[in-house]
């Protein structure tokens with residue numbers, strides 16, 4: 645049986661391993677099909693491709709797009725995209741500019757919360773052209789304002805805290821069009837992690853399917869069997885294919901590469917009828 649991990653990050657966004665180091669870790673952890681899905685960029689794929697070929701790992705070119713849907717931040721994964729597609733690249737470029745504007749506004753807000761030089765501090769952790777709240781979180785840990793990245797989000801970066809800036813990311817329809825026009829499959833990322841109730845989740849999934857989305861992550865890091873069964877049921881209800889991804893960002897976290905339960909048998913895998 646093949647081992648799939650279809651949701652991972654590298655230094656091209658807010659992960660800590662360079663794409664080639666990520667591929668080596670995948671090899672060591674017996675993952676044989678890996679999707680690189682950095683936030684709002686495909687910038688890591690050029691390095692990942694030859695590294696994957698050298699290690700005989702199947703690389704699925706991917707992306708994780710930030711979407712605003714009814715005031716909620718939702719992540720939509722694109723799998724099997726052509727990373728040179730112009731429409732996709734233009735769309736992602738606009739999101740990166742919005743990230744830069746947000747970062748400046750975040751720094752102003754954090755200064756009012758007596759945190760100096762947050763923009764400069766976050767930029768020291770930035771590795772490419774993506775500036776993430778994760779980079780701010782690492783700076784807040786560095787200066788000792790919080791003990792962990794998780795605390796940084798809870799106290800300063802999540803919605804409703806002093807550093808948060810409300811954002812308008814891609815619309816759901818835009819994100820799905822960018823992905824599908826680039827030959828990819830649109831998949832809902834980590835459906836259990838949104839602060840929306842069941843009714844709203846169902847309304848979102850109706851809109852997602854209506855816009856051309858075809859999959860949902862049924863297996864994610866640390867999901868319990870009953871949660872996996874719940875998302876398998878939801879996949880069947882909406883006619884969505886099932887994906888599996890760890891959302892790996894860094895070693896020594898609780899989202900390890902390839903550490904995933906098997907997909908339940910009663911769902912259609914997103915990789916069925918694909919060459920990956």
Ligand code: AMP
Nearest residue numbers: 658683710775776777778793794797798
């Ligand atoms: P951004 O896309 O810049 O708004 O940042 C979102 C990213 O922050 C997510 O993809 C996660 O990697 C990270 N993140 C969000 N909440 C937490 C948390 N509580 N602990 C650690 N990382 C988090």
Ligand code: MN
Nearest residue numbers: 653658683778
């Ligand atoms: Mn992230």
Ligand code: MN
Nearest residue numbers: 708719833834
């Ligand atoms: Mn995500």
Ligand code: MN
Nearest residue numbers: 651653708891
């Ligand atoms: Mn992710």
